[in-house]
Amino acid sequence: MPSKKRLSRLTSFENLKLKLTEGEQSILDGQQGQTMQRVLKTLVLYGEALGAERLVELNGDGHFVIAWATPGIAPSFKMLDELIDAGLKTKLPFTLDPSAPLDFENWRLRPEQERLLEEMYRDQGRYDEKILQLGLRDRDAYSCNPFDPEVGNLPEKGSILAWSESACAIYANSVLGARTNINGAIIDLLSYIAGKTPLAGLLMDEGRQADSLVEITTEELPLPQLLGTVIGMKVLDGVPYITGLDRFLGKGLSDGTKDYLREMGAACATYSAVGLFHVENITPEAVEQGSDLLLPDYTRFQIDDKAIRKLEGTFSDGWPDRDAKPEKCFIGCPHLSLRQLNWWSEKILKRLESQNKNRLAVETILCAAPGVIEKYRSDRMTYEGMLDVGVRFSTSCAETLYEGEVCTGDAIITNSSKLKAYSTARFFPDEELVGILVDGVIPGGD
Template identity: 25%
Template sequence: MIVATGRSLGGSRLISINSCHVDSCLYHGQVSLDFARGLEARGARVRVPTTLNVGSVDLLHPAMVLRRNPEEVKVYEDGRALMAAYTALGCTPSWTCAPYQLPGRPSFGEHIAWAESNAVVFANSVLGARTERYGDFIDICSAVTGFAPYAGLHTDEGRLATVLFDCTGLTGATLDHELTYPLIGYLVGSWTDQGNNPVITGLPPDTPEDRLKALGAAAASAGGVALFHAVGVTPEAPTLEAVLHPSGPIAVHRLELRDLEAARAELTTRSTGKLDAVSVGTPHASIAEIRALAQLLKPAPRFHDEVEVFLSTGRRTLTDAKAEGLVEILERSGVRILVDTCTYVTSVLSAKVHTVMTNSAKWAHYAPANLGVDVAVGTLEECVESAVRGQVTLHPMSEVSD
């Protein structure tokens, strides 16, 4: 399978990799389980450190996963079996879509084989590691063999930028707005054709990792982006010339506040009315994001009785949050903490939920089709305010422009 993949990508040879991140442990049907068990039956074991993406079950809080009908019972049972099968292959049971938040993350220039779109784009862009956008089954094959094709984003040429996004026209206040980054990512993904790499100019040099995470996750969800460069921010892009293809950009997009507002409106399918749930932490919330939520909840606001509030995060981050006393603050306000999975892929939301608020462009992009719900996109503060009121409460981004 690895050789065939390499040939299809036009690779010249195979290269050794230093780590894998496997997305295949999310249950998509019987073939998922058959493939993993087939590897296990043949004595396969991973040859490199291999972390696991989210599964279909919260193993620490199994009661949170709903089993309302035979189909959901099967997903629950087979999902648990699939997670066990990948652990038996020697993979680390990390169960997170944000493996870059774990210790020992890849270093600059290191060749890896990662799946899960947001993990791929973060590794390539923010860390400067090198991986193609691998998918289910190919990921575990790379882990078992220890090889990946030398093609695409593993090569210098394959990492050059061909589409320019100019953000120099955005004001300082807009660049400090929480939603700016997932919305830029959504536009980057929507306007970048498959096989092209975007480069962004005009972002602050000290843009935090969590904002780059939100940008990359949205770009990878809205399109096929597996690498973005941000000039003066990401490690391969000290200058535009350092990453731009010699032939220059094939397209130039100059982003303005109205573009961000239009993107928010496109992702938001319900901007007013009754709110049923809030879901934050897609990709999995970092410790800094959990601190920010806890800070908003320190006055101990009472969520509306008819609003469910979920935070998704990884096990390692949850342990750190407990040590800092953050979990107590969240749970006192009624936040339900989900690990090992995510609310848009697992049966967690109750049947009464019709409108959900999130600060994640990735969640907003996938949830309407996955769950059949309406979505409102807001800041973390707007999510808390709306959960308290029981009504979708959004403030125009233009209110913060200077």
């Protein structure tokens, strides 16, 4: 047991604005042990920094950002061991971002790249076991698309969460109508161990009001990756209310619209601090409240075809050698849904057939959650057909592979603006990318 002097120093918060319940105060007084005391102290100080009046109970499963044991980024083993030794685990199960970039079988990296990654992630096995002990739902609960039915972390509207992965938090807030701030790594874990999070920001009605109006005036539906990037770069922070997309997507949330908004949101969160958007006639709160969500002094932005084309022109840059031929293509950042896997399969196989070819010219990896790939494999003819033409499937994450600079300089192509942001990959729209994969040539010779 810690000394009374130690307990006093931990709990003597002067001028504390955050109101504590009797149960919370008893934890801070050390009645559930020093480790739990430190967990709650961290959350109280975090809540004070956010200006929260109190802590609120979590009622939806977690999703955390750090799935890999990278020194200096992942939680320390000392902290994890202390939590485990104290018998603590999360009050609700959680899912994690994609597993560490060690899928050498499907990525076929150079030997020196594999050696560097093995060294960087030498403690990954230990980390995986500790995270499982602390409340990870199961050994397949790794994806940056946890909402898919095959993954099953689908919060209900109004659920209170403490998520940390920005691409997941923005989708949960915007498309599902759940409520979470974009919390920091480690704060996510501690929040779910305590079962509480500060009541502030996007958890509150006033924090979910829109401070900007984004009018989409394009002649056709923009690529979600490009539109999300433009929105993020224009808005930077706050909550945008987006109009004009229902002209193309229709009203409400079809599966295709959900995929579109997930891609758009991931791009937006990559290039900004936006954690929530509303889309007129489509997202739940916009359907319920309409333009009443807009604050009186909102800022107005307009996005037209010119803005989309301007960004797309810059996104094809990136390689040190612009004359290089594409070596590899990663698709699925964020992870693909089953519907998207089937779309890519149809496009690739039909394009090969039309060109009288039986093999892709560019190594291609499609990334999705373990459960999604398992479901996809149940269509044996399509799955084996894709393997035969050279496509490989991975449950890991290309972003973590390339943001560590282990593979910097490789001639990578992608349809992901998020991967583009963290690497030297060149971005191409989906339909154009299909042609490059089959022909091995970038249009225009660029």
